[in-house]
Amino acid sequence: MMRFAVLLCAEDTEYVKKKYGGYFGVFLRMLAEEGEIWDVFDVAAGHFPDDQQIRLYDGFVITGSCNDAHADDAWIRRLLALLNKLDSMNKKILGICFGHQILARALGGKVHRAVSGWDIGVRTINFSSSTTIFANLEIPTSLFLIECHRDEVHELPSEAEVLAWSDKTRVEMFRYRDHIMGVQGHPEYTNDILLHLIDRLLQRNLIEESYAMEARANMEKAEPNREAWKELCTSFLKGRR
DSSP states (O other): OEEEEEOSSSOOHHHHHHHHHHHHHHHHHOOTTOOEEEEOOOGGGGGOHHHHHHHSSSSEEEOOOSSSSSSHHHHHHHHHHHHHHHHTTTTTTEEEEEHHHHHHHHHTTTEETTTOOOOOEEEEEEEOOOTHHHHHHGGOOOEEEEEESSSSEOOTTTTTEEEESSSSOOOOOETTTTEEEEEEOEEEEEEEEHHHHHHHHHHHTOOHHHHHHHHHHHHTTOOHHHHHHHHHHHHHHOOOO
């Protein structure tokens, strides 16, 4: 029986809690399969697995966050130390958005504000022709993916390989050796969640109304390939590639 832990880095909104059971529920919908055990640790609130608990898990998933992966909050420093420990134990780790960025930082890379600003909407993700990591999955050369971020990985750690890129972000996906993978976008999101987040960002004056309108219009141009991303992420996390 496989066992996984979600390291929750985001504060659940009332809307997401009510409709999806929080972001943990969102990830369960994408990744959990029958016969598995899934637990959650609210690391942003200071709840971390101890050394004994860490040994129980076959893999870890790091969620997105409203926080900056380049910040030095106490819980972020503690998360960096945990990720270094998990790496030393060769634990499978999948990082999404903030999780993707904090993984790159923990391994020695650099994360900053994106030079081109916010990226919100549905974007074409192009897979590197040189990678063979998903050769058995018959993944096409590009997929549509929901994005919602204003930071990005500027410099990858040594030994890391770029798996995918977009016309907005150079490092959309990377892997480190065989046990760590980061995805800048949000394969777990539905369009409904993204529309909710656009409204929240607008209310907090983090984006302009004109950009919110542009992001909503962008979502109408293409549907994210959620099933393909689900297959890609579960195959990596569970060693089925």
